[in-house]
Amino acid sequence: MENKYLIFLGCAVPYRVASYEISSRKILQKLGIKLIEMPEFNCCGLPLDMISHESMLTLSARNLVIAEQAGLNIITLCPGCAGTLKKVNKVLKENRTLKDKINNNLKETGLNFKASVETKHITQFLIEDVGVKKIEETIINPLSSLKVAEHIGCHLLRPKHFIDFDDPEDPKVLKTLIEATGAECLDYMNETECCGAPSVGVNDKVALKLAHDKFKNVKIAGAQALITSCPFCHVMFDTNELRIERVFSEKYGIPVLHYPQLLGLAMGITPEELGFKDLRVDASKILTQVIQGVK
């Protein structure tokens, strides 16, 4: 397939994380990637897995068929969508009976799943298809004065036997991509632990405690910003940081950036063009630092 990909936005990104979409499109454009809007897509299916596994499989398969008809591979911004589409493609490809069942669900709408497209999250796409070398070539403003921490997000890595990407116990991909911008990526305690977002609405207290643990450890490491690659993790951290500071009587002041925002800055794209004004936690301090290049 050529240098053209379908972009699958999923639900969370168009609903409330415009800054992630804006910055992702900007950096992909800079890298010469042509994005085709995924026609008629629907929710990836993940939220329904909790109450009906078959519904999840069916919704997900519908998206995959739409991509098959377009004859293009999929790039997603959300690790949940990527994980779901990948997993469903694999499971249905390997299980004939299940595939027939799901195709029977789709039949009335004239669709038939074949398992002929591949799905990648933008992070996986950047490391595998674009490559660090090409990314480094686009850097005109290395962020060498910046120290950050990463939070890659569970669904980009787990469960390992379905996702088969990076090392879930010691993930390196997002670190490598961060270091390509010139910034330093610090290690911290419990780096691979959940952000808490899935517990929001079920048990908000537990959700906040998880996010609090993250900020605590990121602060101890001395990071000036937290870099995410998932819309849910981003919302969890960015929209709750001030509340967590209040509830736990602590002070972090750690801006939470989408990875494409960080890369965009290093590519010399302006903060306005990267959706920085949508961030809840003020990022002006690091922006002044990296844009003037002073420490």
Place this chain on the structure above:
Amino acid sequence: MTQTLSLNDPIKASEINPKFRLELSKIDGSEKILQCFQCGTCTSDCPIAKFSESYRPRQLIRMAQLGLKERVLKSETLWLCASCFTCTDRCPQDIEVASIIRVLRNLAAEKGIFPTVIREQANSILESGYAYKIPLLREKKRVQLDLPTLPKNDPEKIRIILKKTGIQNLLEKWENNFGE
């Protein structure tokens, strides 16, 4: 979701459904339930268990193995799992722990038991195709932000395919249990 008996509460013999574990061992996702030897790796590595006083994946699995079907399916803690899959990746018996939790949730949902947030998302998917209904204002903002307009989808098609999976029935049962 009112009943929250845990393993710590006394077990009545009448509560036990001896065939439950066999039922589970035949369902896609919980096939390996009998192989769990209760080592506790899942619980000790679970980020939710770390911050919750009640959620313990090992305990839920034990309760299911013992046949405490109603207790498990009515347990509020069942809905706390974040599906982070840490347990699945680390279980020494290669058990899909998170999938067992998912199967248990699906069985609870068949009785119309699930949290309101999921009901809202399911309704939104039936109405719009998306888990969150994108407000018109957002669509307008996309134009201002120079983002491509979202593709038009036909929610009727989503309803047709989801009719086959019985989502509407689950929502009706939910209404019977918890609705006005």
